Amino acid sequence: MLSRPITGMGAVASVGRGVAELFDGLCEQRTGHAELRGFDRSRFRARHAYEVDDRGPEGVDVPARATRLLLDAVAQAAADAGLGEDLSGIPILVGTGLRELRSAELWWRDGAELDDAGLHFGTALRERFGADDTHTFSNACSASLYALALASDLLEQDDTDTVIVAGVDVLTESMYGLLERVHPAPPDRVRPFDAHRTGVLMGEGAAAVVLHRDGEAAGERAVRARLRGVAVNCDAYHVTAPDPDGIATAIRSAHRLAGVKPADVDLVMLHGTGTLLNDEAEATAMAEVLGEDADRPLMTAVKSMTGHTSGGSGLLNLVMGVRAMEEGRVPPTLGLEQPVEEAAGFRFVTGEPAQAPVRVAQLNAFGFGGINAVAIVEAAR
Numbered sequence: 001m002l003s004r005p006i007t008g009m010g011a012v013a014s015v016g017r018g019v020a021e022l023f024d025g026l027c028e029q030r031t032g033h034a035e036l037r038g039f040d041r042s043r044f045r046a047r048h049a050y051e052v053d054d055r056g057p058e059g060v061d062v063p064a065r066a067t068r069l070l071l072d073a074v075a076q077a078a079a080d081a082g083l084g085e086d087l088s089g090i091p092i093l094v095g096t097g098l099r100e101l102r103s104a105e106l107w108w109r110d111g112a113e114l115d116d117a118g119l120h121f122g123t124a125l126r127e128r129f130g131a132d133d134t135h136t137f138s139n140a141c142s143a144s145l146y147a148l149a150l151a152s153d154l155l156e157q158d159d160t161d162t163v164i165v166a167g168v169d170v171l172t173e174s175m176y177g178l179l180e181r182v183h184p185a186p187p188d189r190v191r192p193f194d195a196h197r198t199g200v201l202m203g204e205g206a207a208a209v210v211l212h213r214d215g216e217a218a219g220e221r222a223v224r225a226r227l228r229g230v231a232v233n234c235d236a237y238h239v240t241a242p243d244p245d246g247i248a249t250a251i252r253s254a255h256r257l258a259g260v261k262p263a264d265v266d267l268v269m270l271h272g273t274g275t276l277l278n279d280e281a282e283a284t285a286m287a288e289v290l291g292e293d294a295d296r297p298l299m300t301a302v303k304s305m306t307g308h309t310s311g312g313s314g315l316l317n318l319v320m321g322v323r324a325m326e327e328g329r330v331p332p333t334l335g336l337e338q339p340v341e342e343a344a345g346f347r348f349v350t351g352e353p354a355q356a357p358v359r360v361a362q363l364n365a366f367g368f369g370g371i372n373a374v375a376i377v378e379a380a381r
Contacts, residue, residue, distance in 0.1 A: 002174075002229050002258065003214070003215075003226045003227075003228065003378075004152060004211050004213065004227040005102075005212045005214070005215055005218040006084075006211055006212075006224050006225045006227060007065075007080070007082075007210050007218050007222060008078060008080035008081025008083065008208075008209065008210030008226060009077050009080055009208070009209050009322060010072055010076025010078075010080065010206075010207065010209075011076070011205070011206065011207040011316060011319045012072050012205060013027050013050075013052065013054060013203065013206075014031075014032020014034075014050040014051055014053070014202065014205065015030050015305055015306055016029065016030070016053050016379050017072070018076060019076070019319055020312075021268075022320070022325075023320055024264040025305070026194070026331035027329060027332075027353040029305070029334055030305065030354035031305040032051065032203060032305060032306055033048055033049075033190075033201075033305075034049070034051065034274075034281075035048055035051075037051055037053070038048075038055070038061045038171050038333075039171075039173050041059060043113055043173075044177060044180055044186075045180055045181075046186040046201060046287070047088060048178075048185050048188065048189065048201055049202055049203065049204075050202070050203030050204065050306055050307025051170075051199055051204050051310075052069060052170070052204045052205065053067070054069075061102070061106060061236075061337075062106070062112075063103035063106050063107070063112050063122075064100065064103055064118055065097070065115065065170045066099065066100050066103075066121075066169060066206075067100060067121060067211060069170065069205065070094065070125075070166055070206050071124060071128050071161075072162050072206065073168065073206035074087075074125070074129070074164060075128075077166075077210050078164065078208075078210065078357065080224075081210035081221055082221055083210065085185050086129065086130050087125075087130060087164065087174065088129075088131065089130070089133070089160075090133070090160070090162050090163065090164055091134070091135070091136070091154060091160055092129075093131040093147040093150055093163060093165050093166070094103070094132050094134065094135070094136045094137065094139055094166045094167065095136075095137050095138075095139060095142075095145070095146055095148075095170065095311050096136060096137070096158055096310075096312070097140050097141060097175075097310040098170075098172055098175060098310065098311070099119065099120075099136065099140060100119045100121075100170045102170055102171065103348070104119065105172055105174065105271070107320060109214075110368040111266055118343070120209075122136065135147075135150075138311070140309050140367025141311060141313055141314075141366065141367035141371075142232070142365040142371045142372060142373040143247075143270075143310075143311035143312075143314070143363045143372065144165070144166070144167025144207065144231055144312050144315035145230060145318070146373050147165050147315075148164070148165045148211075148230050148315065148375060149230035149231070149232045149375075152211070153214065155211065155212070155213040156213075158213070159284075160213075161212060161214075162210065163210075164208060164210050165208065165209050165211055165315065166206065166207065166208035166209075166315065167207055167312035167313070167314060167315040167316070168205070168207075168311075169204065169206075169309055169311045170203055172230055175235065176202055179199075179344045180199070180374035182240075183198060183275075183276065185198050185199075186199075187200060187201050187274075190297075190307055190335070191210075191334075192272030192274045192279055192304050192333055192335075193270075193272050193279045193283065193336055193339050193346075193348070194332070194335060194336050194337055195338045195339065195340050195341075196337070196338065197274045197279070199274060200274050200275045200303075200305055201274075201306050201307050201308065202304045203307020203308055204307075204309060205306060205309035205312050205313075205316055206312050206340055207312055207315040207319045209318065209319065211314055219335065222320045222378045222380075224322055224326065225325060226378045226379075227376075228257070228259065228260065228299065228360075228377060228378050229255075229258030229375070229376045230254065230260075230373065231251075231252075231254035231256075231257055232372065233246060233250050233372050234246075234369065234371055234372070235248055235249070235372065237370045238278075239368060242277060242366055243281065243370055245291050246370050247281060247285035247364075248284075248285040248288050249372075250366075251289045251364075253374070254374035255376065256330045256378050257375045258376035262290040262291060262293040262296075264294045264360050264363065265296070265297045265360050265361070265362050265376075266297055266356070266359050266360050267297055267298045267299075267321060267330060267361040268286070268297050268300075268310065268362045269302070269320060269327075269361060269362070270282060270286075270300065270301040270365065271303075271313070271314075271317075271319070271364040271366050272301025272303050272304070273308050274304070274308075275304065275316060278366065279340055279342075279343070280342045282364065283340060283342035283365065284342045286299075287343075287345075293343045294346060295346065296347065297362070298354050298358075299346050300330055300333050300348065300349045301336075302316070302320055302331060302333075304335055304336070305331075305334050313374070314363060314364075315363070316368050317363040317365065318363045318377060319363040321358075321363055322377060325358045326379075328357055329353045329354065329356070330349050330354040330355065330356065330358070331353055332349045332351055332352065332353055332354075333348055333350055336348055337350075358379065360376065360377070360378050360379075361376070362374060362375070363376075
């Protein structure tokens, strides 16, 4: 049975920087929702997003922001795990949806400086941390949990005893425009699982964790949680529309790998994008797998405050889920007033944070093309 110790975590999103600040912000119902800053609002029907405010006083977009957020999250996680700044010899696996596409957009349209080597996260990771074993995976919105699954497989091979896993994405004009145009009405904010939601808005963020093969590899470092299993699949049902059966298969596989039953799950960090198809599909799959225990676990969707952080969203869910275990409180889903019919009976956290012990948490992440990933983590003790 898998039991991979997690000894370090880092995160940054529109709500805050650092795991504690970000989690506290979510519990205080602070939202990163604001008028779009990175590019010209007049070109779009939707006018809001969930951006990290790091562009300076002029608010002008600049290249390499995804790289900077990634380096920040990795540095936080490494420091938390006591690894320091020299990460040579430690594999770093990065999940992302768009990599540095925004840098390429700024180069193409505005003539911004573009270094080809800067489009690959490995260059910056090597320059900052001496990292000599880096891999980037672009698996849509489930990318960072895919990277987590691959990290677990890497540890299983005994070629290394420590791996850093990260996920990151920032807004791009092309993706922002694509997503706002697929909705009949321009989305105003993200309201996961609400019957009157209008769609998804993008957010920015990065998250990272330090993972070890076993307790011996973790050494004297404090263990924050244990990864029990990660399941991935690609049901290839449709280019964009999700398939409840594919999602349910991934959830069941994660439970089997982790050695847990539906009744064991205390918390589900839902994918919860607020799109017009995804929420019903996720709810349908959850209800099918959990069965008579569907009303047992607490459920929340933090994208209601962070926006959809794309390839980094799965790992951001994991980091916030681990923090919920440590503190015994769960942040609410903002804007959820009337749940969709498929989610009737779910134990959503709304309003104030829920105070409850969390021993086992499930983290969901699903992407275009039916790329599904589900992870199970367990409290350290």
